[in-house]
Amino acid sequence: MSRRVGRPRKLPVDEQRALILGAARRVFAESGPQAATVEQIAGAAGVTRQAVYETYGGKKELFAEAVKATEELIHAKVGKPALDASEPKLRVWARANYAAMFAFVAEHPDALPLLQQAERAGDPALNRVRARLATIYAEASRARWAAQGVESGRTDKALVAMYFAMTEALVGMSWDEPAPDPEALIDLLTEFTVGGVLRLQGHAPEIIARLR
Known part of the structure; x- marks a missing residue:
């Protein structure tokens, strides 16, 4: 006896929320909050329009939730590892943080584009992330710089903001030819920043002193 075709299985609430949020991040990252539609998000999530409205209330609320969730995801995946005190060496620690950023973008390619869309819409989400990471990195790097x-x-916060900006630019860069090996880019960032500051300390320490 064949199985009767019935109504689609209703997903558990948490599973449905995650599906919709993931789809929203992809659609908003590509189209922006104005051009994206609930229909597009529902289709990408494999749910009905009504399910989107019932779960998040509307497109505006869903966009805000997607941005908030992405900020927290970056904090968890990129920011928290910087607080690991088990690696005292400055270069090794710095390189691990650059690598974490590259790994995050590879795993979540829609995250930074979504926050950039938020910035265009008047929500300084990317600046909030930069400021939050700068505070974490500055605190975590202070003792390591002192050991060097x-x-x-106060220089460390400015340095960290510069580091993040360079990393952000490189991970999203388009290349005319095949992209360089990410490991080579991570090594470049590490030596340019850490090695550059150490050379600055040796040849022009007054610049750092003026920023203290």
Whole structure:
């Protein structure tokens, strides 16, 4: 006896929320909050329009939730590892943080584009992420810089903001030819930033001193 075709299985609430949120992130990242539609998001999630409205209330609320969830995801995947005190060496620690950013973008390619869309819509989401990470990295790097003879003072926050901006630019860069090996880019960032500051400390320490 063949099985009767009935109504589609209703997903558990948490599973449905995750499906819709993941689809929303992809659609909003590509189209932006104005051009994206609930129909597109529902189709990408494999649910009905009504399910989207019942779960999140509407497109505006869903966009805000997608942005918030993405900020927290970056904090968990990129920010928290920086607080690991088990690696005292500055270069090794810095390289691990650059690698974490590259790995995050590879795993979640829609995250930064979504936050960039939020910025275009007037929500400074990307700046919030930068500021949050800068605070974490500054606190975590201070003792490591001191071990290298660099008393960073207020300099560390400026340095971290620069590091993040360079990493953000490189992970999203388009290349005319095949992209370089990510490991080579991570090594470049590590030496340019850590090695550059150490050379600055040796040849022009007054610049760092003026920023303390």
